[in-house]
Amino acid sequence: MNKYRFRSDYFLESVKNGIVLQSMAFDFSSNTSQISVKSMPDFCSYDVSVCICSFKRTHHLPQILDSLWNGQTFKGNVEIIVWNNNSSRSHTVSEICDKYIVQSNEQKSLQLINSSKNYFCAVRLAMPQLMQSQRLLICDDDCIPGPEFIDFFVSKHNTYPEDVLCLRGHLFLEHKLNEQNPSNFWLDYENLRFVSDERPEQLVHFIHADVCLITKQALQECSSIPVPDSSYALVDDYWMSYVLNHKFNRKLRKLTTSGVPEDYIIKRTEDSDKIGLALYTRPEVIQTKVRVYIHHMLQGWPHWESNDENITQLDEKAMKVLTENKKHFWDQLFVGFNISSEISAESVEVLAEMGVKCVRIGAVGLGDKVDYEFKAFLNDKDEEMKRLKQTISLLKSKGIRVVLTLKKELSSPEIWEFIAKNLYSEEYVVAYDLINEPFTPLESQYVFEDNDPGMSELMVNYTEMIESIRLVDKMTPIIIESSYWANVDTLSNLSIDKLIEMDDNIMVSFHFYDPQLLTQRRRNQNRYSFPSQIPDFENIKWPKMTTIDGNFIDAKFLSAIQWSQKFNVKLVLGEFGISREVSGAHQYLDSIMKACKTYAISSFIYSFRDEEWDSMDYELETDVSTGSLKQELSQNILMQTIINGIRDNVN
Structure with a gap:
């Protein structure tokens, strides 16, 4: 019998060289009797990745990064990925990002990608291969994160782990495709409703991804469906909404900022809706939205959930009688x-x-x-x-x-x-x-x-x-x-x-x-009865007493x-x-x-x-x-x- 196999150093060496540890990303100490489980910095895992796509609003980038790096209540590990789509501003963006890059560690890091071409917002679909977390929080360059920005979204994600989360979006009312004039859908808003940040939490059909949380798995699902037209990059969030809801049955949830102190989550910049600068105001984007609309309507999406077969239809006479009965009840x-x-x-x-x-x-x-x-x-x-x-x-x-x-x-x-x-x-x-x-x-x-x-x-x-x-x-x-x-x-x-x-x-x-x-x-705490005299205010020297x-x-x-x-x-x-x-x-x-x-x-x-x-x-x-x-x-x-x-x- 080879007794050497029972020695502790042999056991440690076998574990170190075996397929289990060799398949994992570990650093090993030069001392063979010790194994260090410190994760490799270049491939460590973060709790959330924040993606910022920058183009012409680089003047907001310092404030955005300062808030994400220094001003968040979130206690987890954060990875920030800045994708600069404007090659003419590569030097400017690099200067802004450099101080954060050199401070990067396993708790907080910033990665910068300077692109020679404007890929618009389609860069979001590239994130699954770049991000080192399981959830991506998108923050466009016209949105200044408030102190609870990350906390707010991560908390809601824990409540709705499979949903795509946003702050604003569009709701499509039940209707049929107007084949003679489909562009009217995005012009007259007869069958379309914009749902803003402060409106109640609800499900929508079209998420606005300027501020949005989406899981890595959902991004991979979206990337698995071929895009029919390269111009859809102009409206990537519209395409994502269609694919994730229709193809993968994911809910698109608009959260609400109602009840949250102003600017605690985000503050939109003054040039956020500037015509020509804001992507959604440009003619080519409006035209592309119409093409996406035609595509998804022909594919049978959205499917409105309400079942008209279970809704009673009344004739004019019955409606008149019912109206009178409901009014009469209140008499x-x-x-x-x-x-x-x-x-x-x-x-x-x-x-x-x-x-x-x-x-x-x-x-x-x-x-x-x-x-x-x-x-x-x-x-x-x-x-x-x-x-x-x-x-x-x-x-x-x-x-x-x-x-x-x-x-x-x-x-x-x-x-x-x-x-x-x-x-x-x-x-x-x-x-x-x-x-x-x-x-x-x-x-x-x-x-x-x-x-x-x-x-x-x-x-x-x-x-x-x-x-x-x-x-x-x-x-x-x-x-x-x-x-x-x-x-x-x-x-x-x-x-x-x-x-x-x-x-x-x-x-x-x-x-x-x-x-x-x-x-x-x-408030009463067994102090006052009815009827009695009660002060108008507490904790003041001479309150006014009122007989109740x-x-x-x-x-x-x-x-x-x-x-x-x-x-x-x-x-x-x-x-x-x-x-x-x-x-x-x-x-x-x-x-x-x-x-x-x-x-x-x-x-x-x-x-x-x-x-x-x-x-x-x-x-x-x-x-x-x-x-x-x-x-x-x-x-x-x-x-x-x-x-x-x-x-x-x-x-």
């Missing part, structure tokens, strides 16, 4: 509940026994299951619509009507048009509440100005959503809400007269939790109804409530329901059986220590008050 007075879309049959039975005639769906959260109600409309809208129709059918079986609302991040003309197209013929869907608790950027910072520019933006959003709904549903009433989270005091900020001119089937909603120092558990009682509530409602009468518009109270443990909570609820009866305002209590938030689950009564234990109705003053209010608010 009634009622008190309803805000509920979850996942309400059980047993819970619906309880609502019916209480005498509830209408519920509002879309504002009650689902805890850890999703970020907010109906978010699946962004991923699989047909499946989400199927679930929603099942819930509506369940409520309908007990004679309960439905108002639908969407969270601000979800509400868009495209999603509302899809909802309306599928539900316009459903008699028991009696209103679309466009945005749940909207607010302006200034209001989110508690800054109040008479000419808040955010109000103009909100009214534009309302107008666009109303127009989209009315393309497919001219019957269902539409509800808009006041700003500052639908506060009653901001009703006068609405330019309601302009909306009424375009559509007379509109109502206005407000929410009432006033004052929040009383009604909100986190039935008269206070009545005065607020009187002001609201006077405003509505001025414009002859119906008011709805979309939400009201109070933390159940507040002393006098039942009196607060009773005062609101009495005010609603006095001024003929239909209302929705917040909320019924919200499994993730017990503060306003009134079946649990006033004792917080009992946890989720429901109290007998005969001993529950809150539920007795609510049921009496439901039965009393009927005309």
Whole structure:
């Protein structure tokens, strides 16, 4: 027996020279008794690669690189690849990049490619062979990355690992190819919608790759399909959108910058849309887009997911009757509940026994299951619509009507048009509440100005959503809400007269939790009761004390109804409530329901059986220590008050 084989140095030498380590990229120490696993610098792996394609905007390159190199919150390893398409500026670009190249290491590196030819944005398709990570983050030379640029996209990629992610894009509406004049598609926008950065997250058909995250595998998939025309390099992101969605079934997801501080993700430069400089403004690009459009339409893409066979078609007479029925419902007075879309049959039975005639769906959260109600409309809208129709059918079986609302991040003309197209013929869907608790950027910072520019933006959003709904549903009433989270005091900020001119089937909603120092558990902390005197501000030496009682509530409602009468518009109270443990909570609820009866305002209590938030689950009564234990109705003053209010608010 050769005992040498059992020695440790023989074992180490065998491992070092064997096929396993020899097939891997390792550096080996000159000391044969030690193996170093330090990765080779030229072939190390990064968490993300950032590609910058530069041409004539080299003046922005220093700021872009400084932000990527020094200003990111992202803690992972980053590789930056600068591809200079302008040979006349090779020296300039090299000077800008040199200081980063010499600092390159395994945590951060910069590679520069100076091209003798302008390959336009087709250089993105060359990245799989150059990048040393599994995901490519594209940043064009007219986009200045903010401090959360990489973090934002990588975080979203972890949520949607197979999707292509962008900040803006185009949505194609369902239509047929106009063979006589196909170029009109990209000119008149009749069947085309541009979806900008701040619009809600949604799936699109055409990603704009100026700011975009795409995986290495997706790039390889795209490169595997022959490009029919070399000029498609001018619109490479359009071609990629078609190939990845149609050929490889990848979702194209437009993220939203809404709610993120300005410039935290990107800031577009002033010359971003300069005619002649911006590629999309050039005639040859516009012509190429038309050619790509013809190509993909003849290939049967996009395939619109909505199934018209499941949408009921109504004749003119039936539409007139349905319109009258939906309007007539609002001539009634009622008190309803805000509920979850996942309400059980047993819970619906309880609502019916209480005498509830209408519920509002879309504002009650689902805890850890999703970020907010109906978010699946962004991923699989047909499946989400199927679930929603099942819930509506369940409520309908007990004679309960439905108002639908969407969270601000979800509400868009495209999603509302899809909802309306599928539900316009459903008699028991009696209103679309466009945005749940909207607010302006200034209001989110508690800054109040008479000419808040955010109000103009909100009214534009309302107008666009109303127009989209009315393309497919001219019957269902539409509800808009006041700003500052639908506060009653901001009703006068609405330019309601302009909306009424375009559509007379509109109502206005407000929410009432006033004052929040009383009604909100986190702020009250068992300090204030109803009725009582409550300060207007906390933590000041001499606050103004206000008596909060039935008269206070009545005065607020009187002001609201006077405003509505001025414009002859119906008011709805979309939400009201109070933390159940507040002393006098039942009196607060009773005062609101009495005010609603006095001024003929239909209302929705917040909320019924919200499994993730017990503060306003009134079946649990006033004792917080009992946890989720429901109290007998005969001993529950809150539920007795609510049921009496439901039965009393009927005309």
